[in-house]
Amino acid sequence: MTQGPDSMLSWLGIALLVGGCSDPAPASDGCPQDSAKTAPGICGCGVPDTDRDGDGTPDCSDGCPDDSAKTAPGACGCLHVDDDGDGDGAADCIDQCPADNAKAAPGICGCSVPDTDSDGDDTPDCADGCPDAPGKIEPGICGCESADEDNDSDGVLDCLDICPGFDDTRDADGDAVPDGCDSDAGTCSNDVDCDDGLSCTANVCPVDVCQTTPLFECEWPAEVAANATNLTGIEGPIWDNDFYTDLSGAVWNPVTHRLWLCRNNGPSKIWAVREDGAGSFEIDAHDGNRGEWSDFGDLEGLTFADFNEPTTLYLIVEGQERIKEVDLSVYGTAVSMNDWDTSAHLPLAGGAGAEGITFVPDSYLLAQGFADANGAAYSSALGMGGVMLVGHQNGGKIYAFDLDRSNSSFVFVGEYLTAADETAALEFDRSTGLLYIWHGENHNTLEVARLSSAVVGDDRKLDTVKTHGGPGTVLFGSANHEGIALTPGVPCPAGHRDLFMTTDGGGASSLLWYQQFPCH
Numbered sequence: 001m002t003q004g005p006d007s008m009l010s011w012l013g014i015a016l017l018v019g020g021c022s023d024p025a026p027a028s029d030g031c032p033q034d035s036a037k038t039a040p041g042i043c044g045c046g047v048p049d050t051d052r053d054g055d056g057t058p059d060c061s062d063g064c065p066d067d068s069a070k071t072a073p074g075a076c077g078c079l080h081v082d083d084d085g086d087g088d089g090a091a092d093c094i095d096q097c098p099a100d101n102a103k104a105a106p107g108i109c110g111c112s113v114p115d116t117d118s119d120g121d122d123t124p125d126c127a128d129g130c131p132d133a134p135g136k137i138e139p140g141i142c143g144c145e146s147a148d149e150d151n152d153s154d155g156v157l158d159c160l161d162i163c164p165g166f167d168d169t170r171d172a173d174g175d176a177v178p179d180g181c182d183s184d185a186g187t188c189s190n191d192v193d194c195d196d197g198l199s200c201t202a203n204v205c206p207v208d209v210c211q212t213t214p215l216f217e218c219e220w221p222a223e224v225a226a227n228a229t230n231l232t233g234i235e236g237p238i239w240d241n242d243f244y245t246d247l248s249g250a251v252w253n254p255v256t257h258r259l260w261l262c263r264n265n266g267p268s269k270i271w272a273v274r275e276d277g278a279g280s281f282e283i284d285a286h287d288g289n290r291g292e293w294s295d296f297g298d299l300e301g302l303t304f305a306d307f308n309e310p311t312t313l314y315l316i317v318e319g320q321e322r323i324k325e326v327d328l329s330v331y332g333t334a335v336s337m338n339d340w341d342t343s344a345h346l347p348l349a350g351g352a353g354a355e356g357i358t359f360v361p362d363s364y365l366l367a368q369g370f371a372d373a374n375g376a377a378y379s380s381a382l383g384m385g386g387v388m389l390v391g392h393q394n395g396g397k398i399y400a401f402d403l404d405r406s407n408s409s410f411v412f413v414g415e416y417l418t419a420a421d422e423t424a425a426l427e428f429d430r431s432t433g434l435l436y437i438w439h440g441e442n443h444n445t446l447e448v449a450r451l452s453s454a455v456v457g458d459d460r461k462l463d464t465v466k467t468h469g470g471p472g473t474v475l476f477g478s479a480n481h482e483g484i485a486l487t488p489g490v491p492c493p494a495g496h497r498d499l500f501m502t503t504d505g506g507g508a509s510s511l512l513w514y515q516q517f518p519c520h
Contacts, residue, residue, distance in 0.1 A: 231280070244510055340410050342399070360428050388401045401413060435449045449465060471512075
């Protein structure tokens with residue numbers, strides 16, 4: 001059908017009215033370009049107001065969009081609560097002391113202990129054994145208020161020195177008053193004679209007396225063996241117990257009041273012995289375990305470097321000629337810590353080797369002028385804080401070693417003559433600064449020496465203060481005394497102290513306790 005112009009215009013108008021263009025946007029659409037939103041909301045047009053964690057804060061403004069408890073990381077970060085248990089302003093997550101409101105880090109003393117330094121010596125009170133004494137961080141021998149000094153170099157510290165300015169070990173008349181402070185030094189104090197026929201030279205030391213007794217100047221200073229207390233039976237029936245045979249070394253720990261003993265054979269053993277509260281001693285025990293350890297080789301001596309490390313012991317093993325460090329903190333189980341091969345310096349001849357070991361701290365080495373093999377003053381250079389002395393059965397010399405605990409290396413310091421051969425035991429008394437040397441069965445002599453020395457021929461010899469004859473062999477099955485242990489000589493309220501002596505070779509009196517040994 002033919003349409004005229006008017007009809008064409010009519011159809012065009014209808015098309016325009018029906019769908020020829022889109023509707024204009026409603027005047028109420030706040031996000032005309034965002035088909036998902038008609039209003040900006042919190043996040044604005046083009047950004048959905050999603051709240052993934054449902055905490056009422058949309059993700060666009062939520063610093064922790066997946067943590068319903070936080071809208072910002074805070075100190076601890078998202079998903080970690082910013083609790084401050086001690087209320088000190090430091091959140092627990094960064095507070096190294098979350099229960100201590102005074103500290104956010106342990107410092108030196110640890111949490112809940114203030115790092116106070118009362119005496120201003122740069123050592124906080126918690127680590128300062130003398131918190132009110134700026135000159136000391138540990139009491140030492142003299143206590144916090146007194147320096148551990150020995151101004152007269154007699155081996156006795158000033159705080160204990162009964163005769164300042166003089167050598168306290170010089171006592172010509174044996175009256176326990178040093179010659180420097182004795183108005184009648186050298187006069188007769190008793191009528192007990194010692195072989196020279198002169199009553200007024202009885203026990204006079206160290207001047208030349210008792211010349212008819214060539215091996216020693218002085219008699220045994222304590223009760224004789226027959227009057228000593230026999231401890232051999234504390235391990236069981238005397239004739240059938242471990243103490244009956246081959247006891248060798250001994251050492252006393254004045255901090256723990258424990259006597260430590262060793263046996264060199266069948267097998268070798270170490271014991272810790274304690275006072276029993278009834279006037280005697282018994283084998284120690286800890287956590288239900290007996291204070292006994294086994295299998296160390298031909299064990300001839302034991303000692304401590306630090307009495308405050310009461311289960312760290314140093315051993316000398318004959319045959320191997322080695323010094324060993326062991327940890328005995330677990331009773332019954334020994335842990336090897338170090339093993340120093342000193343055999344090149346300890347000659348073994350016909351089974352006669354190293355016997356006896358003791359430790360001397362640096363303070364005594366310096367105070368008494370201890371010298372190395374070349375005559376130069378020596379103190380430890382490897383961190384031990386002193387040197388280890390080892391006695392030798394063949395020739396009686398003492399050998400000094402500076403040990404390194406970090407790698408079992410050492411410096412050989414030198415060798416020193418003593419007053420006699422067959423050195424069997426050593427004991428350095430830190431309370432008096434004197435070295436006690438027991439010379440074995442062919443001599444039965446107790447030498448008292450200082451750490452200073454002098455050249456004698458091609459050797460250096462320690463300065464002998466005096467020598468004592470032995471206690472006798474009454475009740476002993478063998479005269480082979482091998483170990484000595486002394487309790488401190490200072491302080492000395494009773495006027496005497498204890499000495500323990502062991503005997504190798506067996507016998508009913510293999511462990512004797514002398515209770516009348518002099519303090520100096």
